[in-house]
Amino acid sequence: MATTQTREQTRGVATTAPPRPPRSREEIETVIARVLKWFFIIFFVITTAFPFYWMLTLSVRDMGDVLLNPTRLFPTLDQLANFWEPYQAVLVDFNFSLYIGNSLALSVVVVLLTLLLAIPGAYAVTRLDFRLKAAMSWGILLVYMFPAIVIGIPLFVVFSQLGARGSFPTMVIVYMSGTLPVALYMLRSYFQTIPAELEEAALIDGMTRINTIWRIVLPLSIPAVASVALYTFMIAWNEFLFAILFLTDSPLSWTLPLGLRQLDSQEVPRTMLMAGSVIITVPVIVLFFFFERFLTRGLTAGAVKG
Amino acid sequence: MLATFSLLEVVIYAIVWAFIGGLPGFYLFATIDRNPRVGARLGVLVGVGVGFGATLIGLIDSTDAAVNAALLLWIAALVAALVMSFTHRGFGQYSRTTTLRQTVADLAYGLLLPTFIIVIAIVVFPMIWNLVLSFRPVRLRDLPDLRLFSLEDFTLRNYERVLNARDFWPTLWRTFVYTILGTFLAILLGLIAALVVKDSFRGRNIVRGFLLFPYIAPIVSVVLVWKMLFNAQFGLVNEIVAGLGGQRIDYLTAPATAFTMIVLFQGWRYFPFAFLFILARIQAIPEDMYEAAKVDGAAPSQRLWYITLPQLQAVFGTLFLLRFIWTFNKFDDVFLLTGGASNTKLITIEIFNQLFSSRNIGTAAALAVVLALVLAVVVSVYFRWFLVEER
Known part of the structure; x- marks a missing residue:
């Protein structure tokens, strides 16, 4: 370091006298x-x-x-x-309009339920003091990293047993095993960054806890909640493993990824598969560009499993 | 009636009813009596009592009947809560004077309970049950009439079969290599991308948006595009290679290239994840560290090597761990890309094959347990090593 410094200094002197100094x-x-x-x-x-x-x-x-x-x-x-022809073929002849409906309904319900459960849960783990707090925190981290395929087999067996393998509520619950840990983890990381003083002030002024969450924490967390909503939507929309495990033999409930995959194994012109891919990809990309600001921040706050 | 069940089944049954009964009871008291702990205890008792009692006298003999009974319990709890809220009185004998600490803890349990129950139901419960299944000779065709929890047919055959399978060790080794190479590649690409994008230039926001595409797009469609690009007959990559005088290969199915392809895919799809983490950390490095180094005459490469990279060490650690875990138990990517053919079979794909090709639930579950165990060992070794390093 020291030698470079002296060299720089001498060079500074040398420049006053040309010829051109060495770079x-x-x-x-x-x-x-x-x-x-x-x-x-x-x-x-x-x-x-x-x-x-x-x-x-x-x-x-x-x-x-x-x-x-x-x-x-x-x-x-x-x-x-x-350009519309292949799209029409995919949407009408290959039932993609049905799959769009299925995927959309499933994803939206999963997002709403996930938020409903994860917001209070994450808040409790970050802010409230109780005996099992540390254990719960670790639990969230553990569940967040847990392999989906290990959960998949028993869930597959139990829902087959109940005769409800391909039903809508089953799929919602199963998908939540992927989204809920992510949402909890992301929200927990975010809540940790909100200064507790604000809430303490409100509590001292006589606001109840529930009111504090509703009036102070939630409004402050809108960016985080938005990004969690979008990520859980993407996870549900892109989900493939549970779809192929649970839905393969109920074609009327296929989601878009599963529909596309099944189309891939048929004798269909390859270019038509690209039309299907565009249909499934565009919503995600559009959503992403609308909310990019939230998303990049949200990703680093907790990241998505995948 | 209960005598025909194994002890394990009875215990599980009791736990299920405890939760079904505990939840409404909990909320009943949480809202009315401000005493959710007693409420939860009472709820568990009522739940177990009603569930067991009704089963014993034969009222509950099917899943439907059980669901109906649970719903009835919930409705009863709701009605009771409504009535009490109108009369403004709870079960006085349970009321207590509470400290602030207790109130806060009660609220915490109240907020966590629904999440807790769902997580138990869809993560913890299946996990335990997967373990049970792995010790039983269960096949797909046994499914509709399978006794759920029972260890009477306990066997170690599934594990024997899994561990003695001819390609078990090669598959495990391949999964390791794939995971490590893919993880490194993703982090390396993420680092380069972050270094490139950290300073502003025209169009930086658009470039940053593009960089995230591979990660956010649905896996099925991304795989289809790769299949198109690398197709032997009309794939663009093959056209370019052929134009340069190379040979046409179906990269994704040729045994020589398929494994490299899945690693490349892993790097391509998941580098944005590493990129975001690293970028966030880079931007948090204080500018005056660079200024000071510059004054001391450190060249750009030295600033990268002696300032940026050391500052990123912790991020690399976290990223490596996360990506390792998720790549190790990744299923869809490789399943969709190659189906596990041409030297690309990973453990997760073998689990899927056991389940649907061999139609053997027991061995699939056993293999899943092996996967989870290997992962747990690796992660704990890593933690040990990593924590020592940190000190």
Whole structure:
């Protein structure tokens, strides 16, 4: 360190007298860093965004065209004009409109129930003092990391036994085994960042606990609650393991991911699968862009399991 | 009636009824009598009493009847609560003078109880039951009339079968390699992405948005796009490789490349997760540390190596742990990408195969237990090692 310092100092003196000084390590490395930076920006943009662009393009082309011109990057105007055809086929002929309804209903109910349970639960674990507090906190962490497939088998068996394997309430409950721990964990991390003084002041002024939660904690937590809602929605919307375990033999209740997967194993033009993929991906991406600000913060506050 | 059940079943049955009965009782007293602890105790007694009693005299002989009985209990509790709220009196003998501490604790239990019950029902309970199933010779075809909790047919055969299977050790080893490589790749890519995006430039917000795409998009659709891109006949990647004079390969099914592909996929899909964590931490590093280093003549690479990376150590630790756990028991990614063919079979996929191809619940459950145990061992070793490091 010391030698570099002296070198810098001498160089500072030397610049007053040309010829051109040798480039310092600082300058060289700054240039390299800039080059690398743009290289990686391009690399990341291509690897992350291009597959989605490709999905969109392929979805409007027909299979014959793809086989003939595999490298064509843009669809023809003709294909763009008829872009609706594959979508109509997927939505109507392959029942995707039904699956959209199923997925939407399931995800929304799961989100609401998860929030209803997780907000008071997370609050209690962070703010209130009780004997089992530490145990509960650890429990949340443990459950958060627990493998879904280990829970999947017994749940599969018990609901088969009850004859309710593919029913809506079953799916809600089963999906909540994935969303509830995440929501609890995220909200707990967030509540820890809200200063307790605010609530204490309110309590001293004679507000009840419940009122404090309702009037002070919740309004302060709107960003966190929004991000938890969105994440649990995404988890439920993207869920695949429980869908294939529980719903495979009840086609009328298939969710979008399961429907798409089953379509994949049929003799269907590959490009039509891309239309299906677009249908299932677009809602998530749109939601994400609307709420990006909340989401990035929420992710680091607790992260999503996956 | 109860004599035909095993002790284990009776205990489980009692616990279920305790919860079903305990919950309404709890709220009854929490709202009216401000004494939820006694309420919970009484609720458990009523629950177990009604549930057991009705079963003993034969009123409850099916699942439907049990559900109806539980609902009746709840309705009764609600009606009682309503009546009491109108008459403004509770069961006076249970009232007590409470300290603030007790009130707070009561409230905490009240707020946690629903969550607690759900978590017990859908996580803890199945976990225990998975253990029970792993010691029983249960097949898929036994399902509708399976005795739920019973250890009379106790056997170790499932474990024998699982551990002696020819490809058990290779599969376990492969799962390890996949997990470690995938985790490293995801964290490395996440680190690079965070370093690249940390300083502002034009379009930074859009780039940051793109970076999260692989992670938030539904797994099924992402896998389908990968299958398209790497297809041997019309995949774009193959076209490019062929254009450069290479050979056309179906990357996802060829034994030589399939494993690399699932690792790459793991890195691609989950680096955004690492990226967000690392970015948040990088942005929290105080600027004057860099200023001071700069004054001391540290070049950019030295600032990265001696300031940024050491500051990120804790994040790397957390990320590695989280990603390791989740990758180790990840099922859908590889199942959808390759179905476990061409040297890509992981433990979770084998569990699924045991369940649906071999139609053997017992071995699937045993394998799941093995998975959880291995994971627990690794995590505790990691914690030990990591905590020592920290000191």
